[in-house]
Amino acid sequence: MEYLIIALKLIVGLSILNVWLVRSKKSTAWRGGDAKNIEEEFKAYGLPVWFMWTIGTLKVVLAILLIASIFYPQVEAVAAYGIAFLMLGAVSMHIKIGDPIKKSLPAFTFLVLSLAIALL
Template sequence: MEFIEITEILIKLVVGLSILNVWLINRDKSTPWRGGNASSMQEEFAAYGLSKNAMMIVGTLKCLFAVLILISIYYKAVEYTGAIGIALLMLGAIVMHFKINDPIKKSVPAAIFLLLSLAIIFI
């Protein structure tokens, strides 16, 4: 296996597992990256002016796309769907942070995952 293949697998593992961690394990925990003064995912979506249903839809999509990215390590056919989906959702997250005038630092994780998703697409 060459360096680029190993790098791509590592990026996919970081993106896929990190997204699943945020949405399945740490959804109800406070982090310095949450929008506004939110201490949970539901509070964060409320800060953005979005409903619990919107949170469930976004969470389901993020987990689906994260799983597709992980599956794409073995089955390349789903790679673009997963990576484009995460990239678009991360772009949306950045927009939401700007919408509520969050400090730039709160957008950093979304920006990193946007860039990593783009790397998956273009590697």
């Protein structure tokens, strides 16, 4: 079970870092509305740019903490529950603007995986 949790932490943490640090200016099939990048996505949700920077910073920090929790288990709960909370917000934003369920799938998946990490 320990190796499964480590794998989940790496999958969730590295995926979030990829979205926010590598692919933030790229178009994907998962972006809300018709957004081509993260900034447009937050505008589609009706959220200001400063909020994008706040959420992005929180996600990057929590993703790093989740990966670090492989070696420092005391930060696991904060990282996993924090990511779950932010992913719940992401799913709710997709619902708010009427996105098809497909666009919510990554956020929902990371919500479930984060809760699994926290609870197992």
